[in-house]
Amino acid sequence: MNYLPKPAGEGLRTRVFQIIFESDTLAAKAFDIALIGAILASVLVVMLESVAAFRDGHAALFYWIEWGFTIAFTLELAVRLYCLERPFQYLKSFYGIIDLVAILPTWLALVLPGAQSLVVVRLLRTLRIFRVLRLMEFVGEGRLLVDALKRSSHQIFLFLFTVFMLVTIFASLVYLIEPEEAGFTSIPTSIYWAVVTLTTVGYGDIVPVTPLGQAISVMVMLIGYSIIAVPTGVFSAEVIRSIRADRYSDEACPGCGHDRHEQRARYCLRCGTWLDEHSPDPRLSEQEQEAWRQAREGSDADDDEDETPPPAR
Known part of the structure; x- marks a missing residue:
């Protein structure tokens, strides 16, 4: 939900609020940049810890570094709540939920071993860089894309439904034609093959061995090349229509x-x-x-x- 943070009162809380929630001053920008750097560093530590060579040699170091980041982010969230007029309302907002989820995995690891791997969700907190770099004007451009996607949702849904029907038909045919030794042990498995073939990914883990099955594979791949641009064209047309609607006026010249x-x-x-x-x-x-x-x-x-x-x- 949308929430506009407000300071809890005059004095220290207002000064802290201006540093944490605003980016107009040098101190506020420095705080945001330092916070983003700490977030990226904490995620890097989790990634390095997942590598066996680093984990075996520096397990204790990673453990204490992660707890250091967690305690720092916990204190940072507590300070945010301290300087807000409605702290619980902030916790229910988008950034509040992200801030809370970012520190929970390490605390949960005390009860559920392995939960600390979920701290990669801290990357979501780097969304604050939009405020630091004054990129909020691009939110309007993103909203334009979202609106175009909504307007083309019916066409895209019809396209996906058609693709699903084609995939099911071809998968059923190949399941009847190909032997189980080729990997087509069930219709769901055949649907997996059909999706991989239609999208021209071609993993090669399941391959038809009969001439008729190979002919069907050729048809599926050609159909994939033919229709893969359909949703892109529909979405692009809606984007162009939105741009024209925002840029041009419908009022006639007198x-x-x-x-x-x-x-x-x-x-x-x-x-x-x-x-x-x-x-x-x-x-x-x-x-x-x-x-x-x-x-x-x-x-x-x-x-x-x-x-x-x-x-x-």
């Missing part, structure tokens, strides 16, 4: 009627007519602009009179 102007356009691309109905054309003389304003005021007054309800009888 001079020639052309209706494909950019949102910020002031003059018609074809005839050069002034498009802004709320301000006079700057190319007019001062007398003409004053006459335009008077005519505009008179038109607004007439509209107000038309909207005035008739007197009650």
